[in-house]
Amino acid sequence: MVEIERAIERAGGEVVAAYSSFEPDAITDPTSYADLAIIDVDVRGRMIYQLADFYQTCGLPFLFATGMEIADIPDRFAPTLKIMKPYNMDDLIWVASRCLQ
DSSP states (O other), X not given: OXXXXXXXXXXXXXXXXXXXSOOGGGOOXXXXXXXXXXXXXXXXXXXXXXXXXXHHHHTOOEEEEESSOGGGSOGGGTTSOEEESSOOHHHHHHHHHHHTO
């Protein structure tokens, strides 16, 4: 996670939050302080599609950075940009910038 944070900062972005676990009850509307979310689909064995659904509802752009097969991600996220692990940081930054266009 630290490598991702550093890459975002080198690209001129600011990391406002980073989480290594997911608690559905702690979801809040991030649109007042975030421009983009980078989401891993499987966080410690928990699928976090509920978070992605919430971000879609809020209108927060996000991308999936995951080791899962793209075909295993639900069809409702077909338009969502995705990057497969392992990825390099330049590719992640490129995909993130595409989300913001």
